[in-house]
Every structure is written in structure tokens, then in C-alpha cells.
Amino acid sequence: MNEQEHAPHHESTPLWIYYAVFAALLVGTGLTVFAALHDLGVLNTPVALTIATVKAALVILFFMHAIHSTRLTWIVIAASFLWLGVLFVLTFADYLTRMWGLQ
């Protein structure tokens, strides 16, 4: 138990990373608006959600320091999204098959 263990992890996140992530987030915002204004057929929504997911991942990894966090933190993040997935998948398992009929 020495001092180093208590020192913050600031060595691991240099300042420029924050600015780079910030720039990427702004670019992502522009990109998602740009994509929305063009007809991509069925792809509009998937593209918008993919960009949003990438942006969210950047925030989680770098702004929220998940990338330097303990394995337990990763499990917590993964579990939240897993449970969210269960909620969505099983609910839509009902809604998307209601029209199938029985024949």
C-alpha cells in the first residue's frame, strides 16, 4: 500500500484525448444530420442509430473513463445493455409475430 496506488489515473488519459473525442462527437453530430437529410431508403434509421451508438461509446470509453476502469465496471455496463436488450427483444418477439396468424 503505497502512495502510487492512490494517485489518480491521470497518466492514462492525456488531455488531447478529451479534445479529440470532443471533435469526433461534433463531427458525428454533423454526420447524423447530413445523413438524415438524404434518402438512404431503409438505412436511414440504422445509420442514425449506429452513429448515435458510436458517439455514446466514445463518451463512455473516454469521458467516463470506462477504458481505464475495472473489469467490474465493464460488467456493470455490459449487464445494463444486456438487460435492456432482453426488454426489447422479448417485447418485440410479441409485437412482430402478432400478425403471423396461425396458418
Add this chain to the structure above:
Amino acid sequence: MTSVTYHDVRLMEPAQTRNYLNVDYGFFSWLLTRDHKRIAILYMISVSIMFILGGFFAMMMRLELLTPEGDLLTSDTYNKFFTLHGIVMIFFFLIPSIPAILGNFILPIQLGAKDLAFPRINLLSWYLYIIGAVIGLYVIIVGGVDTGWTFYTPFSTQYSNTHVFGTTFGAFIVGFSSILTGLNFIVTVHRMRAPGLTWFRLPLFVWAIYATSLVQLLATPVLAITLVMLMVERIAGVGIFDPALGGDPLLYQHMFWFYSHPAVYIMILPAMGVASEVVAAFTRKKIFGYKFVAFSSLAIAFLGFLVWAHHMFVAGISVYSAMIFSFLSMFVAVPSAIKVFNWTATLYKGSVSWQTPMLYILGFIGLFTIGGVTGIFLASLGIDVHVTDTYFVVAHFHYIMVGGAVMAYFAGLHYWWPKISGRMYPEWWARLGALLVFVGFNLTFFPQFILGYVGMPRRYHAYAPEFQVLNVMSTAGASVLAVGYFLPLVYLLWSLRFGRKAGPNPWGAVGLEWTTSSPPPKENFHETPVVTWDAYDYPAMLKAMGETQNV
């Protein structure tokens, strides 16, 4: 009393005069306490009051159902009583009972910690509980609510003219109490374990509470947002679940049961944890298949999230998704079966003591088994079509929640009572109470299985005359049950003053909580324990005790 390797109790003798109860006095030393043990006591008092209230509603319902005509209460009153019985018992008694009382008291001690990770949040949880309870009581006083505890739309949003908003708001608040308690426990288990206390050295109660907390953490927010939407719809007159405005009432049911099915596991998982503790202590044996029992708790917590729509098999969901949910529901039965088999196997070559906590748990195993296997009936689609929304369902979930969770709560209460209060309860009266509860319970609820299969729907204020005999049996049983629940209230209070003083380890059990004095000191241990033994290591205890002595 000697118990050596774990901790030398004799070292604590001088400190025994100072414990968490008498370390300071006064109203605010309790209301502003951050000591998990005192908060547990606060919960115990408030939850017991709610239990009595919920029991009153149950008793009135059973009296009403003595005759088919519905002549004691009006329909509206009856509808309010079964609604309030459900809400009070589920949100204000069953969900907080074992985790917030016994978990709060015992879990940090079993971990060798001084307190939970967030003592102030723990106190906040209790205040949220109280705020929710006060709102609930206010609703009861000003006229009650008649939607059923499920708040199904569009009845709750458009048609009921009772206090739906207040009730849902109270449930919303108490939900946060539950979330914060779960969060506190999980962080505590991860970060506050005593040196040497590895995961597979944890008592099974800790595993069970941990799994419960996961469910509380991940299911309750969905209920919270569902209730928010319901409140918005009711207040603003917009249609989120209202079919006339394009909403889908089945979506409400999906979201409601996403919480409320796992909520059953919030009630039963801690009960299973208590069962494991008590079976080990009263057979003086390591739980058979420790790892299987530990992991089955986590399996139940996870699988419990995948089965919610089995409450909706006739509600209008697609036939295909009904099949998926039926299939997944069958999986939940497996870890529950594992536990029952392992508890039974633990008795083999054990040293089985027939003391009160064990009596309760033997009853628990039996009743939980019946509750569990009738769950298979309900998960089998074809039978569910006939028995859902009948008394069969009522009987099934009371076997789980009352026969399971409440029996185990009483077992845990008796088992840890010497630790909590420092006094022994009168054994003879306690055994009588356990017997009355077991007999009364079966007499109350077994006839309801038959009632359900012959077709009596639930939530009926008046019923067809041919159902009367079974209903009378059920009411008679409920009276016995009421006496059985009343007894502990009397003798436990009596024991606070007149009970024999309990030593640190009256049962000759292992576990960190039995190495500290009874009642424990404010900081739980006189010095941080270092754990070098496995859970339920009775052979080591045998060696340590050398010559056996009576307990």
C-alpha cells in the same frame, strides 16, 4: 460457550456492555442513525406495521368470502381491500422484509464489514420507504384504490375513480427505496468483504441477497418509468396506453410484468438464502452442493427476467411469443429444483435439530415445492388458458410468497433474533407458532387450488354457491394462520425484556455474525476479522470445540 478458531469471543467480554442498542440514546440517535443495524430495526418496526395492515385486509376478504352472496362488504369496498392487500403486502411488506430487515442487519456482519458501503443512502432508503408508506396510508384514509395491485390500463387510467395517482406515486417512491437498498448491498459485497473472505467462502445468504439486489437494481427502474407513464396519462389525459387514442394496453402489461415477475424473485431469493443458512446451522453441516446452490441464485435472478409474459398467455399476445415465454419459464424451474434437492440432501447424515427456525424452514421447503410445481402447471400453455386468473393462480403465488417468503422470513427472524436482540425467545411458544402457521396456511390455500380448477375466478366479491364449502375451509384456515402470525408478535416482544440472555453463538453455528457479541457492538467487530475458513466449516469447528458441549 467456547468457539475458538474463528475469533476468541472471550476477548470481547468487557465490551459486551456496549452494543449498538445502548451506545447512545434518544429519538434522533435512531432517526438520524447511519448504523445499518439500527436502520434494520427501523425497517422491522415499519414493515411489521404494514404486515398487520395487509393482514387486516386479507382477513376482511376471507370473512366476506364465507358466503357466496357478498353481504359483508360492498363490491367497491371488497375491490379496494384486495387491491390494498396486494399493494401493502407486495410493495411494503414482502419486497423489503428479508432484504431490508435481515439483509441490512446481517449482511455487513457476515461480510466482516463495519457498515454498508453507503450508510447515508441506506438511511435515505428507509425514509423513501416511509414517504411511500405515508402516501399509501393517506390513500387508504381518503378512500383507497380499486384497480388491483397490477394497475391494468385502461381501467386504471380512464375508468377508475379512486386514488390511482396517489397509490402509483407511493409505489414509485418505494421503488427507489428498493433500488438504493439493492445498490448498497451489491457495492458492499464487492468492496467491503473482510480480508480472506473470497467469493466461495461467502455464506449462501450473501449470494442470495446479492442476486436479489441485481433484480432490484435492474427491474425496478422499468416499473418506475411505467408508473410515470401511467401517472402522466391519468393526469394529462393523453393516451399512452389508452386504446381509444392509439395506445396498446398490452404494452403496459409487458412493461409492468418485466418488473413484477422478477419482483417475485426479489421476494423468494432472500428466502432461499435464509433457508440455506438455517439448514446448515441446524444440521451442523456444509450445504450440499454449495456452488450449485450459490450459482442457482444467480441463474434464477437472470432467468427470472426472461419469462414475464407468462402472465399474459390469454391476454392477446402472439401465439409464437407465448410459446417462447412458456419455454423459457420451464428453465426457471431448474435452479429452484436444484435448491430443493440440495437442501434435502444436506439433511443426510446431518445433526438435525428441530428448533423453531428449522421447523419453519422444513415447512418452507415443503410449501415452496408445492408452489414451484404448480408453477409448472401455469407455465404449460394449455393448462394456463383454463387456470389463469382463477383461484389456482392465487393459491400458487401464495404458496410461493407466503408459504415460501414469509415462512423463511419468520425462520430468519427467529434464527437471528438472539443476535439482533441479545435475548432468546421462548422455544415452546415459537414451535407452537410455527405449527399453527404451517397448518393454517395449508388449510387456507390448498382448497384454493381446487377452487381455481373448478373455475372460480379471482377477485370475485360474490361467487357461485357451489364454491362455498371450499371457501369456508379457506377462511377457517386463515383464522388459524392469523393466530399463528400473532403469537410471534407477542412472544418476541415479551422476550425483549424477559427472554433468557443469548450468548454470542446460541445455536453453535458458524459464520462471522456468530463470532461477535449479541447484540453486536456499533462497529460490528471489536477488530476487523480475517477469514481463513470456508462457509459452514463445521468440521473445523468440531476440532476447535474439542469436547462437544450442549447448546
Add this chain to the structure above:
Amino acid sequence: MSAIETHEREHHPFLQHHFEDMGQQHEASTLGMWMFLSTEILFFGGLFLAYAVYRNMYEAAWIEGAHHQNLVLGTVNTAVLITSSLTMALAVYFSQWGRRIATFFCLVATFILGSVFLIIKAVEYHAHFEEGLLPGAYFTYHSALAPKVELFMTFYFCMTGLHALHMVIGAGLLIYFMRRAWRGDFGPEYYSPVEIMGLYWHFVDIVWIFLFPLLYLIGRHA
């Protein structure tokens, strides 16, 4: 987590009695915050689920409703919120280094940007109200799809309203942290409160990152 030798160490003024050392306290509190955020994910998740179910049913009304959103203000607000996330991240960074003044001003900037976001949101709300798009008694919007557009707007107000409520709570917390930062409470040994505040703020940002395309950008190309 070795327990015994900590007794010999000097106690940090912010070490709570039931923790062994600052490391344990930091780990416990950040873990607690992450868990709280996972409940938040499911809290908002329920709303997103209902949104998705109805969008799947009433796609046309959803597109019509999205066309009544102000794309410029929405985009500007997204940028404002992202910038506030940057200043929040910087506040955490500076607090780790014990740079009192820099931490303080980053927190102030975050607070100001958050307030700008809320003001713009209020302007948008006002415009919707003027258009008769506030669901309930004041809903006067007319079109063939009006009832389902009302459903869309209900979700719009629920989702952005809940998000705005989180922002307001966050802004209140920021004021508290500004005071503590100015007092010089934070440093390499003790910065977890700022870190936790940051986690919360970034989470609110992430919610908006999803709300923006889901509420403003549906069927915009048409």
C-alpha cells in the same frame, strides 16, 4: 484491500469511518455510481421501448411529428450539450491534478452550457405550445394523423422532459460542486465526487445523443 496497516496511516479528512482507506472509498463510490447509471439506463429504456413499439405501429405519424421539430435548434443544442460534456470531463481532469481554479471554471462553464441547453429547450417547448402540439387539453393540431401525432408528441415531451429534469438536477449539483472546488476540497487523493458528478453528466449527454436522432431526424429527407 489490505486492512491492518491502514491504521498506521494518517486519516484523510474525507475518509468515512467504515472504509479502510481512500482507495476502497473511491472504488466503492464510483462502482455505486455506475450501478445507479445502469438503473437509469433501464429507466429511460422503458420509455425508449414504448417509443419503439408505437413507432413500429405508426411510422407515418412519427415522421409527421418529427417534421414539427426545429432541426436547427436541435442540432445547436446537441453541440451545446457535447461541449458541456467536454468541460465536465476537463473539470474531472483538473480536479485529479488538484488544479483548483481550473476545476472551478470548468464546472462553471458546464453549468452555463447546461443552462443554455435548457433555455433553448424551453424556446422549443414554447414553439410547440404555440403550434398546438402540447398533448392533452391544449392539443389543437389538425391533420389526418392528428391522434397519432399527439402520441408522438406525448413521447417527445416525456422523453425530453425527463431528460431536462435530469439536467436540472445536474445543474443543481454543479453549484454544490463549484463551492467545494473553490474551497479546494479536491486533489489527487480525493476527487471521486467530481468524477461521479462527471459520470452523471455524461450519462445525461448520452441520453440526448439518442434522443436527437429519434425525435428530430425521422424521415427528414422526404
Add this chain to the structure above:
Amino acid sequence: MIALVAPFPLFPEQASTIAPQTDALFIFLSVVTGGMSLLIFLTIFYLAVVYRRRPDNELAQEEEAPHSLEIAWIIVPFIFFMSCFVWGSWLYFKISRIPDNPLEVYATGKQWMWKFQHPTGQREINTLHVPVNRPIKITMASEDVIHSLFFPYFRVKADVLPNRYRTMWFQATKTGRFHIFCAEYCGTSHSGMVGWVDVMEPTDYQKWLAGGSEGSLASQGEKLFQKLACNTCHTEDTTGRGPILKGLYGSRVTLSDNSEVTADENYIRESILNPQAKLVRGFGPIMPTFQGQVSEDELLKLLAYVKSLNVAPALSRREPAGEPVPHTPAKETKR
């Protein structure tokens, strides 16, 4: 099956083709789980007595848990659970799938009564007359909250939802009077929302049918169709401003966004109440909504009429087309 003689019923009467099948599964489950539970109870009791604490066994003997035993009591129950799943699902499909050529009945749930309408025009409240040994298909909707139509002696039940049609069926095998219950809590008089299904011999049923009626349901629907001036646009030839309804029911319809749907009961219902929701390709959004203008009973009549257009060759009489009645698009009623 056994009609158990007891002062109170222990087993419900079997009065439909489904009932013996549900009971068979129920008895199978009862026997297996009952036996299993009894075995567990006896084992617990036996072990608790034999190994009760005595001075010579103050401490237990340790037993190492053999993994094979654990695996065995995972696998064996699991096989049983899966057989329950398969059997239960098979039965559920049977209950869900409506047999060919059923006799149609329409039901409306309302706080707190059941209204039944027969295609021949008879209407009844809380009583349902049906012939024995003939599949009966019930199409149903609720006027207010969720109800659940429950025939305990037929072992079938289905929730009745507002704003959506659901169907269920049964085939009675015995004549007599059997309970109808509402099984989903619906407010004050939920327990009063009960009735009787009267299962009759076919000849008696015909006699009952001959009793008073206001003309068949479809013909009542046709009158309503004209009263609401639907026929001004939905003509029998392609000159109308709306799609032809003849042969519509059960067919595949191409919508304005080129997707296809089956024109089932719910599609027809939605097209009346919310016509813009699914526009048939080639037609403009000109039809007004009838939400709040037609009751659930009237909707069922219109539905019966539209369905009848499939069966009978087009009725040759044609009403003289009057002035089209202008409809004000009604704003949806709100409470």
C-alpha cells in the same frame, strides 16, 4: 371423466372437446409433480427423524457432494419440464386454431355485462345459446376496459380487449347450462359479470333461432352501411371512390406504401375507425373517421355485412343512390 361425488365439486364438468385434453395434461402433471413432491416430503421427514440431533451426533458427518448426483437432478426434471412445455404448447395451438366452418357469434364486453349477437340477428345479454357438437367461433371486443370471457366447463378463456378484435372457439359436447365468468378484473361489479351458456340440441337450437329477430346481422349491417352512406363510395363496381368490398375479407390488400396486409377483422375495424392508417394503393385519404360514431355493436354488424359479401353472390338489388351525406371528420372523442 369421473364426476366426483362430494358435497362440493372437486373437478369441473367436462363439456367441450378441449376439456378432456386439458384435464389429461392436468392429471398427468398432478400425478408426476404430486408424486415427486410426496417423495421429497417423505425423504425430508425421514432424514430429519433419523438424523435428529442426539448426544452422539452433535456434529454432522461431512459428505462431499458428487457432481453426478447434481447433474442427474438437473437433467431429469428438465426432461419432465420440456415434456410439459411440448404438451402444453400443442394443446395451446389446438385452443388457438379455429376449426373450419364454425358457427359465428359476436360478443361485446361492457362494464358489467356480456352482449352476444348471432349472425341470424338474435341478441342476448349474459346468456349465450349455442348448438351442441358444433364449433362455435366468438369474435369479441370490449367497449371499455379489459374483460376476459371464461367458460370453465369448456376450459377456454380469452381476454377481451378494447379497440381490437380477438377470437376464441369451443365445441360443446353436452347440452345444459354452463357458467360464463369474466376472469379479468374490470371494476365494481366484476363478480356480477357472469352468465350462462345454454347448449342445446340442434333441433331445439333451430327452434330458438326461429324466435324473434330483427333480420340477420349482415342485413342489419347492410342497412347501417346505407344509413352511414358508405355505399356512395364503396360501390360494387370500380366507379366508386373507395375500394370494392366484395371479396375483401380474408384477401391480401396492397397498401399505398406497397406493403401487403391480410384484410382480417382487425384490418376492417381499423379501416372504419381510422381510415388513413392503412390506405389501399390507388385511393386517396378521403374517407372520414367513424370513431365515436358507431358503437361496438354496430361495428360488429358492419363487419358481419362485409364478411357476408364474400359468401353470397352479389345481391342484385341496388339502392338508388341518393345525395351523398357529407360527413364532418369527427375529432376523436376523448374522455
